[in-house]
Amino acid sequence: MEDIQTATTLFAVSFRHRDDIAQTLAGAGWHGVVVGDADAIESRYLASGAAVALIDARGALDAALEATRTLGSLVATNGGALLVLVSRGDVEAIGEFYDGGATQFLASPAGAGELVQALRFAGRHAARASGCVATTGAVERRGVPGVSGFDREAGDARRWIADRIAADRPVAVVLASLSRLDIVNAAHGRPAVDALIETAVRRAQTVALEAVGVDAIVAWLGGAEFALIVEASGPAVTAAITALDAALARPFPVADAFAVLGCRFGVAQRQPGDDASALLRRASGALADAKASDGAVLHVALPDGVAPVDALAIDLHHAIELDEIDIRWQPQVEIASGKITGVEALARWDHRKLGPLGADTLFAAADRADLGIALSDHIQRLVLTRAVAWPAALGTLRVSLNLTAADIARPGFAALFLARIDESGFPRGRLTVEITETGLIEDLSVASTLLAELRGAGCRVAIDDFGTGYSSLAYLKSLPMDYVKIDKSLVRDITGSARDRVVVAGAITMARSLGLAVIAEGVETPAQLELLAAGGCSLYQGFLLSEPVGEAALLELMARE
Incomplete structure (x- = not known):
């Protein structure tokens, strides 16, 4: 192939060393675009026409990782290469950059000649990938x-x-x-x-x-x-x-x-x-x-x-009657033993044209179509019916079921919900109800009364997405609960800076001091799990073990234990 520095445009992102990177590239005769922030990074990268992207992670690990995740699939789609420059003290983060789409790495301090040589290798990779x-x-x-x-x-x-x-x-x-x-x-x-x-x-x-x-x-x-x-x-x-x-x-x-x-x-x-x-x-x-x-x-x-929600809201009117709503189960694992002790029930919409759609899309469409309560009722019945019919191998698992803000605001919902559980035959003692922070902000006193009634009837209570709202400390102080679920955005950042780890450790310490068990969601790497365990987290769920699965796959996971 031609000399890569004249045949290829480079797109470089450097948050702390932009001038140094630009000077090195100019000295090597490389035609490139060097930016110092991640604003509109996708469109800027596409406009550059670059076959090779460079992300300088030195001194800005979190921002660089986010930029890598943003550009990774675009680079791959274009048949390109993505080189990440990391500080030697951050080489443990290479796995995360790799998962985000990086194809090459260079540890700093490295001389200008080493960087140019690494970019040449990245260019050769891009040429191979495109063909x-x-x-x-x-x-x-x-x-x-x-x-x-x-x-x-x-x-x-x-x-x-x-x-x-x-x-x-x-x-x-x-x-x-x-x-x-x-x-x-x-x-x-x-x-x-x-x-x-x-x-x-x-x-x-x-x-x-x-x-x-x-x-x-x-x-x-x-x-x-x-x-x-x-x-x-x-x-x-x-x-x-x-x-x-x-x-x-x-x-x-x-x-x-x-x-x-x-x-x-x-x-x-x-x-x-x-x-x-x-x-x-x-x-x-x-x-x-x-x-x-x-x-x-x-x-x-x-x-x-x-507009996705507008388009889907129309179809949702028929989804329930056409039996397009399904349930997947994401295992919750006890960190100390490695055993699956429970599952979170997650709704899926098997759209007849678009394929499987997640719960966020499903409920957004339901809200637009004014079907939120009807959908929530349907999912609750479906979860209970499926779980009560499980074989003996799954018969000890706890089931976590999400309640919506609309559920909390419904007069008499606690009695209605408990009657629904009893009619299904599923044991109250194996059911955990999960409430998101955003679903509680509307009326904390109503939420507290509802959760106290459900908890007093034998159910357990978890606060989902903890750490992302505005009233986290008030919830810990005021609401009857058994579990706190650390939000996946905090879990994702735990391997970043020392400040990120302190924030997560503080949330875990506060919860444990109040006698609450802590579940981390969105765990994807062994490094995240190790830090969570060291901080006192007791349970986790996430792609490190398994994505949400059907009953057959759940049985296989249990059998492997």
């Missing part, structure tokens, strides 16, 4: 049109999409991002991680060959991300996602053991006016939303300019 595409041909196999062997040099994903759009064919992009690779890296090293990613891509290729039944390509995008792109729409796309999810959920052989990975998906289907770039951009944005979510592993992009 590493596997595609199906047009030969029939097993009677399925449009499926044949794979040719890694046969095409480019962007051009493949553009050709379908030019022919007015349906196209859908499914971006997949693997997680928990840091655990494999710590146990077996980077070669094992690379081999595992290759295996995952091959499984996706098998799905495209044998399960999709339409013309499709699989493209590795760099790092832990790849794309399944299909010439299809509607139910065929849902079937492709289901097949891919099942393939990636199977354990992966690593050395003499097996690893179970997490995976998040971003999906976009071709809409009028889309070109290849717009379609990939919407898929990338959906994947970023899935990564940011603690519950939903899949996000579907709606067309540009469409």
Whole structure:
């Protein structure tokens, strides 16, 4: 390839050393854009046309990590490279940057020559990534049109999409991002991680060959991300996602053991006016939303300019009667023993056109459609009915069920809710009700009375998303409760600065001093779990163990214990 410094535009972000970075690049003759903040970073990166992105994390670890997460999927989609410059004292954070989409790293202090050399290597990675595409041909196999062997040099994903759009064919992009690779890296090293990613891509290729039944390509995008792109729409796309999810959920052989990975998906289907770039951009944005979510592993992009809640509110009127609302269960684990002791029930909307949608989207649409109370009643009944029918292997698990602000404000809700529990046959003593801080701010006295009545009847009470509202200390002081759930945003930051750790440790200490158990949500890395355990947290939930799953997968997790 040509000399990378003249053939490629660099996009660099440096929060504390912008002038130094700009001077180093200028001295090397590199044509680049250097910015000192993350404002509108996505659009600025896209406008630069850069194949290589540099993020300088020295002295600004948290901001750099957030910028990496923002740019990671975009860099991967464009077939680029993302180099992160870290201080030597922060090398323990490399795993988080890797999960965020970084492809290369350089530890500082490093000379200008080392940085330029590292950027050259990143440029070579970008060149390889942009050409590493596997595609199906047009030969029939097993009677399925449009499926044949794979040719890694046969095409480019962007051009493949553009050709379908030019022919007015349906196209859908499914971006997949693997997680928990840091655990494999710590146990077996980077070669094992690379081999595992290759295996995952091959499984996706098998799905495209044998399960999709339409013309499709699989493209590795760099790092832990790849794309399944299909010439299809509607139910065929849902079937492709289901097949891919099942393939990636199977354990992966690593050395003499097996690893179970997490995976998040971003999906976009071709809409009028889309070109290849717009379609990939919407898929990338959906994947970023899935990564940011603690519950939903899949996000579907709606067309540009469409108000998602307005569009979904119309469909929600029919969702309950069409049985599109489902429940997933996220395990809650006792840190001391490693045992699953409970689950949080999380609603999912299996939309007939858009696929699975998370609880946040579901309830936002319900509020817009004035169906909040009806939806909450339906979910409560569904959770209790499912849980009471569990096999004996799940018969000791606690179930956490979320109540809404509308539930709290309903006159006589406590009696109605307790009657609903008793009618289902589920034991009150195994049920925990979770209330978010935002749901309590409206009327603290009403909330206190309701929670006292439920707690007195045998249920337990947890305050969800603790630490994100304005009245956290007042809640600890005034409300009857058993658990405090540390919000995922605080958990995510615990491996950042010493100040972040102090904030989380303070919240845990206050809760424990009042006799409350502490549950951390959104735990994704061993480093986060270690710090939470050291601070006195007793339970956790998050993708470190498992995403929200159905009953069958929950049984498998319990069996592995």
